[in-house]
Amino acid sequence: MNRLKSACAIAALVLGIATPVIAGRPQAAPAVEAAAESPYTVEEVMVPMRDGAKLQTVILRPRNQSGPLPILFSRTPYGVNTAAPRSVPKNWAALDKDGYIYVSQSMRGRFKSDGVFTLSTAVHPNDPTAIDESTDAYDSIDWLVKNVPNNNGKVGMWGVSYPGFAAAVALAHPHPALKAVSPQAAWIDYWQNDDLHRNGALRLSYATDWVSSLQLDKNDNKEFHYDTYDTYDWFLKTGPVENIDKLYFKGRVPMFTSLLDHPNHDSFYTSQRWSDSLGKTVVPTLNVAGYWDQEDPWGSWQIYFRQAKNDPDHLASIVAGPWAHGFWRTPADSLGPIPYNVASGQQFQEQVEAPFFAYWLHGKGEKPGAGVKSFQSGSWTWHSYKSWPPAEAKKTDLYLHANGTLSFTAPAASEGCRDYVSDPANPVPFRQRPMSGTYLSPDWRWWEAADQRFLGGRPDVLSYVSAPLTDNLTVTGTVAARLMAATSGTDSDFVVKLIDVYPDDFEKSHAQLQPGDYAKSLNGYELPIAMDVRRGRFLASDTTPQPLVPEKITAWDVPLREHDHVFLKDHRIMVQVQSSWFPVIDRNPQRFVPNIMRAKPGDFVKATQKVCSGSKILLPVVH
Structure with a gap:
């Protein structure tokens, strides 16, 4: 819509x-x-x-x-x-x-x-x-x-x-x-976690559609016209973010131009x-x-x-x-x-x-x-x-293990890392393709609750899964992730998703299935509970970005906001980690540049990402 x-x-x-x-x-x-x-x-x-x-x-x-x-x-x-x-x-x-x-x-x-x-x-x-x-x-x-x-x-x-x-x-x-x-x-x-950014990472497709709808015509809420059916392809073909302004807006959307000129959390936002x-x-x-x-x-x-x-x-x-x-x-x-x-x-x-x-x-x-x-x-x-988080919520660490499991048991330092290659030329889609423009289909409303199995098989998405829960697990309060991670590049993004995996037998199959019904079942459904992105250039400072040291394992704190959810008995908990979320978030070139909004095509390079021992999700657990 x-x-x-x-x-x-x-x-x-x-x-x-x-x-x-x-x-x-x-x-x-x-x-x-x-x-x-x-x-x-x-x-x-x-x-x-x-x-x-x-x-x-x-x-x-x-x-x-x-x-x-x-x-x-x-x-x-x-x-x-x-x-x-x-x-x-x-x-x-x-x-x-x-x-x-x-x-x-x-x-x-x-x-x-x-x-x-x-x-x-x-x-x-x-x-x-x-x-x-x-x-x-x-x-x-x-x-x-x-x-x-x-x-x-x-x-x-x-x-x-x-x-x-x-x-x-x-x-x-x-x-x-x-x-x-x-x-x-x-x-x-605007720089934090609402319409235009997520922790400083630009909400590319949303900024394109929403901001232009408000500034192209005083007397209308104009839709942005995509000449490609799959907007994933359109954004990828358009290239670096500033090309949208150069080729399409041409300075007629002042807020979008300001986003290009102010990539950091400077006074443009704080004022x-x-x-x-x-x-x-x-x-x-x-x-x-x-x-x-x-x-x-x-x-x-x-x-x-x-x-x-x-x-x-x-x-x-x-x-x-x-x-x-x-x-x-x-x-x-x-x-x-x-x-x-x-x-x-x-x-x-x-x-x-x-x-x-x-x-x-x-x-x-x-x-x-x-x-x-x-x-x-x-x-x-x-x-x-009466208070948030509730006084009875206990901070509990859920650890990511190198064998792809999740548990409340801390790993040994010798577990090491898992790795994948992040390629800006083939970024991880944020929802199923083909993608409509933001408001051109009902898919936008519930994409954050969409079954994450559409990413199954991608080598640039790491999954960690717990054993089936033996009792309900109530999480109420502020959720966060801390990755111990490294990259071969000098800039990078890490996206973390906390997911509730439904049992394979959650629903009984209907006797008479119509075409497409089998895929609509909630059996095995991977429901995202919390998802967000952290941009490496801002780890030390959101006002003065700094390049990452290649191959250095660094703590990445990823805020996952406020939640109140019960993971039910027999469900499993999953965590996914990836380095792109396109085109809802702009691509990180993975090579540090002074203004990421004006990165050039040659700045976009592949990088090997490592997620290492000590990575965890911080859960406010209520017993």
């Missing part, structure tokens, strides 16, 4: 405004109208900002409104619809029972809104003349509470993905009327880290994150951690579950192809989100609790944690 079916449509679901989509692409919103059967009236206004710019804003209010109501406000770069929905959208029916005035706004520089859209996440708390997304949120709230008739003076903000960031950044300088915020799949740092401005938590906040969020899995956790450091009134919370990007806005009763038959998304909407806004904006019900609420995968049950 394209960005509007993946992000803007999710934002539209949050707002309850269905943006029209033709052939997968969002269309311009129709003229203002209020369908007779709609439960809402609709109004379009241009809201003035402090610098005189006016932002396109749509106001929906219940047709049968009888008294003052709070405002639920969302800001988006993907376009707002000026038509009222014909019925209450299912994904916020629980909210609608309490009654809200729903307001949506096109962010500065998008669609009818004035100004230039830069994708910047910077805030300027010490500059009263500066304009940024936090000041636009402040000015909009100020105008809304003063000019929208029959509101009760309380505003909540919410949103998924970019609208999630737009809600979160309002916390940098909150308006007094802002009484509750729910940033869902938000982010704080946009808006969360640095967060101090004492004063606005109740419901963060939301998906453990399988293929776009923004990291930022909402970091916002929560930052808030929890100074939260004397216990206002900060986070909810997480086995969800892809925005999947909690659906019933959410499966993890990709794995059904668990609990409507976890619907439960979140009814039992967490609606009561959160009802209490803080209506004064109804009990005060929501702080801390972490998690729908745990494997057990498929809800859990609440």
